[in-house]
Amino acid sequence: xxxxxxxxxxxxxxxxxxxxxxxxxxxxxxxxxxxxxxxxxxxxxxxxxxxxxxxxxxxxxxxxxxxxxxxxxxxxxxxxxxxxxxxxxxxxxxxxxxxxxxxxxxxxxxxxxxxxxxxxxxxxxxxxxxxxxxxxxxxxxxxxxxxxxxxxxxxxxxxxxx
Numbered sequence: 713x714x715x716x717x718x719x720x721x722x723x724x725x726x727x728x729x730x731x732x733x734x735x736x737x738x739x740x741x742x743x744x745x746x747x748x749x750x751x752x753x754x755x756x757x758x759x760x761x762x763x764x765x766x767x768x769x770x771x772x773x774x775x776x777x778x779x780x781x782x783x784x785x786x787x788x789x790x791x792x793x794x795x796x797x798x799x800x801x802x803x804x805x806x807x808x809x810x811x812x813x814x815x816x817x818x819x820x821x822x823x824x825x826x827x828x829x830x831x832x833x834x835x836x837x838x839x840x841x842x843x844x845x846x847x848x849x850x851x852x853x854x855x856x857x858x859x860x861x862x863x864x865x866x867x868x869x870x871x872x873x874x
Contacts, residue, residue, distance in 0.1 A: 731764060731842035735810035742807035745842075746814055750802040758788035766845045773849045795820035795828075799863035805833070812836045819856070819863045827856045 733741035752761045762785040765771075771778040771787075778784055792798060800818035807813070814834050821827045832851035839845045 729763070729841065729843065734842040735838050735840065737807045737809065737812060739804075739807070742812050743804050745812060745838075746802050746804045749814075750800055753800050753802075754798075756792045756798055758785045758792070761785075761788055764844055765847070766839055766843045769843075769845055769847065771847045771849070773847070774851050794822065796823070797821055799865070801863060802834075810838045810840075812838075817863070819861050821858075827858050827861060828853050829856045829860075829862075830854075 733744050737745065749764065752764060755761070762781045765781055765784055768780055769778075769784060771784060773787070776787070778787055795818075798818060798820045800816060802814045802816045805813040805815050812835075814836070816832055816834065818830050819827060820830070830851050830853045832849055834850075835846075835848045836844050837846040
């Protein structure tokens with residue numbers, strides 16, 4: 713039996729990945745997006761974190777400007793080589809259709825054993841597939857004593873406690 717040849721369907725490129733929750737955001741979906749980001753960043757896995765961004769994502773992190781997943785991945789790998797025992801908390805601040813604003817706080821220590829608490833705000837903009845296409849982060853660091861830490865290691869592998 714002769715049937716017409718069906719052209720092979722190419723695999724979808726990574727840029728068409730869908731990353732729920734998707735915009736437009738509700739309070740519930742914005743909170744879920746923030747929690748997913750917190751969980752990913754606390755994994756300290758640059759590859760996992762980078763997959764949440766578009767291939768051409770634009771970042772401002774403090775005074776650094778990055779474009780694309782490859783630069784983001786390299787930046788995060790370097791970050792977590794320097795910021796040891798990194799622990800992060802994110803909190804939803806505001807949201808609109810495709811934007812979310814968060815405040816965050818993280819703690820870490822450097823190679824000399826000095827502990828730091830970093831405070832900041834981020835503004836996120838998402839594409840229709842739920843990938844972050846823009847991130848603007850302002851961050852300030854303050855030295856703290858280890859006894860002043862507020863963010864502790866995970867409890868039974870589930871989240872972080874204050």
